[in-house]
Amino acid sequence: MERKINDFFHKWKNEVVRKPMILYGGKQIGKTFSTLEFGKKEYKNVVYFNADNNKELVELFTKERSTEKIILNLSLSIGETILKEDTLIIIDNVNSLEIVKGLKLFGSEHSKYHIIAITSRKENLNEFKGEELVFKGMTALDYEEYLWAKGEHNLAELIKESYTKRKTCPFHKLALDYFLEFLQTGGMPEVVLAEIEGKGPYELDAIKQKIIDIYKKEIALSENLIDIPRGIEVMDSIPEQLNKTNKKFQYGVMGAGKRAKEYETCINNLVNNQIVYRSYKIKEVQSPLSSNRDKDSFKLYAPDTGMLYTMLHLNYKRLQTDESIKEALYENHIAKSLVENGYSLYYYQSDGKAEVNFVVQNRMGQIIPIEITVKTNSKAKSLAVFMKKYTTPQAFRITENNFATKKGIRYIPVYATFCIDNTKF
Numbered sequence: 474m475e476r477k478i479n480d481f482f483h484k485w486k487n488e489v490v491r492k493p494m495i496l497y498g499g500k501q502i503g504k505t506f507s508t509l510e511f512g513k514k515e516y517k518n519v520v521y522f523n524a525d526n527n528k529e530l531v532e533l534f535t536k537e538r539s540t541e542k543i544i545l546n547l548s549l550s551i552g553e554t555i556l557k558e559d560t561l562i563i564i565d566n567v568n569s570l571e572i573v574k575g576l577k578l579f580g581s582e583h584s585k586y587h588i589i590a591i592t593s594r595k596e597n598l599n600e601f602k603g604e605e606l607v608f609k610g611m612t613a614l615d616y617e618e619y620l621w622a623k624g625e626h627n628l629a630e631l632i633k634e635s636y637t638k639r640k641t642c643p644f645h646k647l648a649l650d651y652f653l654e655f656l657q658t659g660g661m662p663e664v665v666l667a668e669i670e671g672k673g674p675y676e677l678d679a680i681k682q683k684i685i686d687i688y689k690k691e692i693a694l695s696e697n698l699i700d701i702p703r704g705i706e707v708m709d710s711i712p713e714q715l716n717k718t719n720k721k722f723q724y725g726v727m728g729a730g731k732r733a734k735e736y737e738t739c740i741n742n743l744v745n746n747q748i749v750y751r752s753y754k755i756k757e758v759q760s761p762l763s764s765n766r767d768k769d770s771f772k773l774y775a776p777d778t779g780m781l782y783t784m785l786h787l788n789y790k791r792l793q794t795d796e797s798i799k800e801a802l803y804e805n806h807i808a809k810s811l812v813e814n815g816y817s818l819y820y821y822q823s824d825g826k827a828e829v830n831f832v833v834q835n836r837m838g839q840i841i842p843i844e845i846t847v848k849t850n851s852k853a854k855s856l857a858v859f860m861k862k863y864t865t866p867q868a869f870r871i872t873e874n875n876f877a878t879k880k881g882i883r884y885i886p887v888y889a890t891f892c893i894d895n896t897k898f
Contacts, residue, residue, distance in 0.1 A: 474503070474506075474507075474614075474618075474622055474662055474665070474666065475618065475621045475622070476503060476507050476614070476618060477615075477617075477618060478496075478507050478609070478611050479507070479511060481609055482507075482508075482511045482515075483515070485607065485609075486515060486587065490583055491583075491587065492579075492580040492605055492606055492607045493576040493577075493579050493580050493588040493589070493590060493605070493606055493607070494588070494589045494590065494606070494607050494608075494609060495567070495573075495576075495590050495591075495592065495598070495601055495606055495607070495608045495609070496508065496589055496590070496591045496592075496609050496611060497591075497592050497593070497594075497595050497598060497608065497609070497610055497611070498593065498595075498610055498611035498612055498747065499593060499612070499613070499688070499746070499747045499748065499776050500593050500684070500687050500688060500691055501613075501661050501662075501663065501684045501687060502611060502612055502613045502660075502661065502662070503611070503613070503614075503662040504591050504593070504611055505563075505565055505591060506662065507611070508561075508563050508589050508591065509521070509563065511561070512561035512563065515561070516559055516560060516561040516587070517556065517559040517560065518553065518556070518559070518560050518561075519560070519561045519563065520547065520548075520551055520553055520555055520560060520561070520562050520563070521563045521565065522547070522550075522551075522562075522563065522564045522565065523565045523566055524564055524565060524566050524567045524568065524569060524572055525565070525566035525568075529550070530550075530564075530572065531569045531571055531572060533546050533547070533550075533575075534569070534571050534572045534574065534575035534576075535571040535575075537575065538575075538578065539578075540578050540579050540582055540584055540586070543575055543578075544586060547562070555586065557584075557585035557586055558585050558587070560586070560587065561587050561588075561589065562586060562587065562588040562589070563588075563589050563590075563591065564576075564588065564589075564590045564591070565590075565591045566591065566592065566593070567590040567591060567592045567597075568592060568594055568597055570597075570600050570601070572590070573590070573600070573601045573603075573606070576588060576590055576605075576606060577603050577605040577606060578605075579605075580603070580604075580605025580606055581605045593691065593746070594694075594746055595610075595745055595746050595747055596742065596745040596746055612660070612747075612776070612809070612812070612813050613659065613660030613661050613662070613776070613777050613809075614660030614661075614662065614665055615660060615809075615810060615813055615891045616652060616655050616806075616810075616888055616890075616891050617629045617632075617633075617891045618660070619651075619655045619658070619660060619665060620651060622665050622666075622669060623651065623669065625651065628644055628647065628648060628651070631643065631644060631648075632648055632886075632888065632889050632892065633892055635876050635889070636876065636885070636889050636892035637892075639876065639878060639883070640876060641875045641876050641877070642875055642876060642886065642889075645875045645886065648886065648888045648889075649873060649886065649887075649888055651888070652887065652888035653789075653792065653793075654668075655778075655779075655888075656778055656779070656782060656792065656802050656806065657674070657677075657779065657782050657787075657789065657792065658677060658779050659681065659777040659778050659779015659780055659781075659782065660777055660778075660779065661680075661681065661684055661777055661779060661780070663680055663684070664677055664680050664681055664684070664779055667680055674788070674789070677779075678783050681779055681780055681782075681783040682783060684777075684780060685780055685783065685784065688708065688748055688776075688780075689705050689708065691746065691748060692704040692705055692708065692742075692743070692748065695739065695742055697738060697739075700738055700739035700742060703735065703736055703739040704739040704740075704742065704743055704748075706727050706736075707727070707736060707739060707740055707743060707749070707773070708743065708748065708749065709784075710726050710727050711749065711773055711774070711775050711781070711784070712775075712781060712784045712785045713726050714726055714772070714773060715772075715774070715781070715801040715804065715805060716785070716797065716798065716801050718797075720772050720801070720804065721754070721770055721771070721772060722771055722772055722773050724736060733769065740773070743773075744773075747776055748776060749773045749774060749775065749776065750773070750774040750775075750776065750808050750809065750812050750818060751771050751772070751773055751774075751818065752771060752772045752773075752774070752808060752818035752819060752820050752831065753766035753767060753768065753770070753771045753818070753819050753820075754766070754767045754770035754771060754819070754820055754821075754822055755767065755819050755820070755821055755822075755832060756821075756822065756823065756824070758821065758832065758840060758859075758862075758863045760834065760838055760840065761834065762817070762819050762832065762833075762834045762840065763817065765819075766819060770822075772808075772820065774804075774805045774808040774809065774818075775805055776809065777809070778802055778805050778806045778809065781801075781802065781805050782802065785798065785801075796847045799847055800845060800847050803845055803847070803871070803887050804830060804845055806887070806890065807830070807831065807843070807845065807871060807887070807890050808831070810890040810891050810893065811831060811833060811843075811890070811893065813891070814891070814893055814894055815836075816833040816834075816835075817833070817834070818831065818833070819831065819832045819833065820832060821842065821859060823858070823862075827854070827855040827858045827859070828855050829842045829843070829844050829855050829856055829859050830843060830844055830845045830871075831843040831844075839865075839866050839867065840863070840865055841865060841866075841867045841868065841869065842856055842859050842860070842863075842865055842868050842869070843868075843869045843870075843871060843893075844856040844868075844869070844870050844871065845870075845871045845872075845887075846870055846871070846872050847872075847873065856868060856870060856882065860881070860882075867883065868881065868882045868883065869882070869883050869884075869885050869893070870882050870883070870884050870885070871885050871886075871887050871890060872884055872885075872886065872887065873886065873887060874886065876889070
């Protein structure tokens with residue numbers, strides 16, 4: 474399955490000064506598969522180590538402080554010769570700081586060995602930090618990768634060309650039809666592959682439910698035992714939270730008497746490990762946006778819209794007819810797309826309750842408001858109010874309609890949000 478991460482892998486492999494890579498991202502998104510496939514295609518051989526509960530591997534990296542001795546012991550443990558430049562070393566499920574300390578030795582020595590370490594616990598990166606390593610995040614498939622998997626490379630290129638040249642897409646209906654499929658399937662590789670193989674909606678739901686359970690098991694790894702049931706409560710409440718008119722996260726949705734202070738730690742853990750995405754409310758728009766966030770007001774999104782679709786117990790007919798449900802799925806999809814493109818998430822709400830679904834800031838410092846409108850809400854005024862109050866170089870309205878520009882607002886079809894790059898407008 475073709476993934477965008479491959480471009481980064483190739484660039485990393487060809488670096489003059491190459492450091493060990495820490496590849497991080499949620500469970501079941503294809504980190505291990507993509508790394509193995511890259512190794513098989515680009516190296517003479519691949520050696521794979523699973524660090525999960527591997528005491529011998531941790532002990533090796535704890536005791537040895539010589540890169541050559543580490544390589545020798547790794548070779549002996551698997552009975553394969555590890556070659557400089559020609560072997561890809563993959564260490565999966567890395568949660569041990571001792572292993573990372575050993576990897577840093579390779580980075581500090583500008584070693585010729587190629588090493589990729591994989592972790593799903595993003596919170597570990599706070600301990601893993603160091604100039605001797607290179608870090609790369611990965612998520613589930615975006616819509617462009619989904620089109621590639623369906624053999625629709627030309628359609629993906631047409632969408633990007635329409636976005637870049639600001640012209641209508643000649644295959645708009647086809648792109649929208651595929652997108653509605655993608656909303657149901659989501660971007661987890663196992664589910665996408667099953668859909669391509671012709672599996673039905675019940676079979677796809679069963680796979681997605683299995684993945685949801687895996688994410689809940691990940692929550693169970695919390696060091697604070699009381700945060701385990703709370704984390705699961707928060708995850709289970711996301712569908713109901715997003716299906717409300719006011720999508721702000723409300724503790725009362727989980728039951729009477731729930732308090733923010735009780736859930737603060739577990740929500741931070743969920744966000745840190747990419748089990749959920751968080752968007753903070755801002756009431757004023759100043760650079761940087763992070764300085765204006767209201768830490769007590771936020772929305773939470775599922776890491777995959779296909780998972781959300783299953784958690785909402787939806788079918789295709791309801792998706793087509795229930796526009797509040799459709800808007801919730803659209804908003805979750807856009808949140809995920811923006812995170813994939815490197816944005817931090819914020820939403821704007823004035824004292825008068827005018828709300829802009831997303832406000833983001835790109836690497837050049839530009840602030841861009843993004844509003845979602847479905848067909849019955851095509852005359853939303855919040856974006857116009859925002860633009861009148863704040864001077865913004867760009868504004869986007871995400872709709873089901875084709876590309877257009879009206880009154881300084883760029884209208885972007887919902888399927889094209891993967892094009893909203895962090896540096897190019």
